[in-house]
Amino acid sequence: QVQLRESGPGLVKPSETLSLTCTVSGASISSYYWSWIRQSAGKGLEWIGRIDTGGNTNYNPSLKSRVTISVDTSKNQFSLRLNSLTAADTAVYYCARRSVAGPYNWFDPWGQGILVTVSS
Amino acid sequence: DIVMTQSPDSLAVSLGERATVHCKSSQSVFYRSNNNNYLAWYQQKAGQPPKLLIYWASTRESGVPDRFSGSGSGTDFTLTISSLQTEDVAVYFCQQYYSVPPTFGQGTKVEIK
Numbered sequence: 001q002v003q004l005r006e007s008g009p010g011l012v013k014p015s016e017t018l019s020l021t022c023t024v025s026g027a028s029i030s031s032y033y034w035s036w037i038r039q040s041a042g043k044g045l046e047w048i049g050r051i052d053t054g055g056n057t058n059y060n061p062s063l064k065s066r067v068t069i070s071v072d073t074s075k076n077q078f079s080l081r082l083n084s085l086t087a088a089d090t091a092v093y094y095c096a097r098r099s100v101a102g103p104y105n106w107f108d109p110w111g112q113g114i115l116v117t118v119s120s
Numbered sequence: 121d122i123v124m125t126q127s128p129d130s131l132a133v134s135l136g137e138r139a140t141v142h143c144k145s146s147q148s149v150f151y152r153s154n155n156n157n158y159l160a161w162y163q164q165k166a167g168q169p170p171k172l173l174i175y176w177a178s179t180r181e182s183g184v185p186d187r188f189s190g191s192g193s194g195t196d197f198t199l200t201i202s203s204l205q206t207e208d209v210a211v212y213f214c215q216q217y218y219s220v221p222p223t224f225g226q227g228t229k230v231e232i233k
Contacts, residue, residue: 044224044227045170045213045215045224045227047221047222047223058220060221061221062221094169096169099175104175105217105220105222106160106172106175106215106217107170107172107215108171108172108181109169109172110169112168112169113169
């Protein structure tokens, strides 16, 4: 059974950089595509970006200038960095696996999520 | 980006009755080359992450009760819960994966009347 768990700070100051890690168990991170998705009261569910089996990334154009997703295969983890934070980045951040049925962007499973608040 | 719009925002249905959630995309998510609609449905219970219910607009994920069904094509889709149970109280989201970025509807909250 594949499980994902997000970790990182729950509170970050405006203008700083958010760093989150998703630890995957029950599957090799090198075998699938992985995404970050966030959920806020203001914008609902928003796909942030993904990393593929070759370490290639694809980002939401709305966030592209501020986002970096990377993978650490030795730890079976992938990470999110989001810089120049504002209050609008306050959200629950989820990591998720893309469909295993092929190159289709539905998501299953999801991690439990981590609430990140941007405030001074 | 494709905009996904759900209706209603919330609905209350009696136990055992039918609940219907609608989802409309701003452009077609039907791919002629494989005859599939690139549309998924998720269920999110309070304090939990979304859970995949349906993909290809009408294919139930393994383990999802058959009272959940999806239908529609092109730009208009429906999620139906044929006989609402207490454990179905949740927010339901549609999501298109026809184009990048994948986008989600705003959610429909389903409650017991």
